[in-house]
Amino acid sequence: MQPELRISVSISKMSTLNKLRLRQRLGKYRIEKRLGEGGFAEVFQAMDTIMGTRVALKIPHATLVDSELLKSFRREARLVAKVDHPGILQIKDASVIDGRLVISFPLGKETLSDRLSRRMSLETIFSISDQLLAAVAFAHQSKVIHCDIKPENIIMFDGSVMKLADFGIAKVARQTVHGCGTGTVGHMAPEQAMGRPSVRSDVFAVGLIIHRMFSGQWAEWPYDWPLNGHRRLRERIPATMITWLRKALELNAAQRFRDCVQMRNAFARLRPAALRIIQRQRRRTRAGKLDTAKPAGRTRRAA
Numbered sequence: 440m441q442p443e444l445r446i447s448v449s450i451s452k453m454s455t456l457n458k459l460r461l462r463q464r465l466g467k468y469r470i471e472k473r474l475g476e477g478g479f480a481e482v483f484q485a486m487d488t489i490m491g492t493r494v495a496l497k498i499p500h501a502t503l504v505d506s507e508l509l510k511s512f513r514r515e516a517r518l519v520a521k522v523d524h525p526g527i528l529q530i531k532d533a534s535v536i537d538g539r540l541v542i543s544f545p546l547g548k549e550t551l552s553d554r555l556s557r558r559m560s561l562e563t564i565f566s567i568s569d570q571l572l573a574a575v576a577f578a579h580q581s582k583v584i585h586c587d588i589k590p591e592n593i594i595m596f597d598g599s600v601m602k603l604a605d606f607g608i609a610k611v612a613r614q615t616v617h618g619c620g621t622g623t624v625g626h627m628a629p630e631q632a633m634g635r636p637s638v639r640s641d642v643f644a645v646g647l648i649i650h651r652m653f654s655g656q657w658a659e660w661p662y663d664w665p666l667n668g669h670r671r672l673r674e675r676i677p678a679t680m681i682t683w684l685r686k687a688l689e690l691n692a693a694q695r696f697r698d699c700v701q702m703r704n705a706f707a708r709l710r711p712a713a714l715r716i717i718q719r720q721r722r723r724t725r726a727g728k729l730d731t732a733k734p735a736g737r738t739r740r741a742a
């Protein structure tokens with residue numbers, strides 16, 4: 440059989456597969472819940488009936504499983520294996536079951552996008568920022584550009600632990616990067632939207648997320664400074680941190696941090712003093728609140 444023919448036969452066989460149902464068995468997995476959908480795959484919560492543990496299963500749409508998809512998944516899997524870091528979601532296993540490509544991952548509680556809809560303490564924001572910077576710095580050190588860093592691709596685990604996922608369009612850094620332009624508009628550096636992404640586009644994306652967490656609002660295209668939520672930002676974090684964020688969010692990529700390694704190092708230098716200022720500020724605000732809460736008569740007697 441000619442190769443083209445063989446591929447088209449297997450595609451037509453696969454496209455007759457039904458949509459996955461809940462409680463359906465897929466090899467050793469039992470599908471429990473649909474968690475989300477991305478560009479080319481659906482993600483389910485499933486029970487590994489041998490290990491007795493829950494996993495997230497990423498299953499590309501059946502009609503799309505062909506040699507191209509397998510090739511691109513192989514690429515993604517090898518890229519992720521290069522970035523073995525606690526802040527990066529690793530693949531547990533991948534196999535073809537009943538004609539479907541089934542990829543299993545550690546199961547998270549929710550995405551950062553879900554988490555952002557609830558209040559976050561400053562401690563949590565600092566912790567997630569530290570973890571995100573460490574993960575992306577590690578990827579950059581390993582010469583990997585993620586190209587699609589956004590809250591939907593950040594999976595949250597117990598104790599505000601985060602892991603960066605979805606290296607589907609990630610690239611190995613070269614001097615000039617081609618492709619990588621299919622990231623999500625809306626969380627994308629201007630040059631990436633123009634089809635010229637680089638390591639510095641990841642810096643911008645990380646800056647956007649950290650800016651969103653501290654300011655409570657998403658910055659919006661065309662990202663002219665000051666961005667949405669600037670007042671809140673100024674109330675919450677010291678000027679040194681705002682300058683740092685601004686450098687990550689420069690419109691001109693050449694003026695940004697070179698990569699997340701540099702961005703993280705700069706943060707590490709200003710972090711201790713920034714935290715002290717924030718804590719002092721909070722003590723003052725709390726004391727102010729207590730003062731105004733005291734009934735006037737008692738204050739006079741105490742004085």
Ligand SMILES: Nc1ncnc2c1ncn2[C@@H]1O[C@H](COP(=O)(O)OP(=O)(O)O)[C@@H](O)[C@H]1O
Nearest residue numbers: 475477478479480482495544545546547591605
């Ligand atoms: N390990 C996981 N645990 C929990 N939910 C996940 C996990 N991985 C992915 N998801 C959910 O599935 C969605 C799509 O997954 P993602 O890996 O980004 O695939 P795609 O390449 O299709 O965008 C995510 O936005 C998230 O809602």
Ligand SMILES: [Mg+2]
Nearest residue numbers: 477591592605
């Ligand atoms: Mg995704």
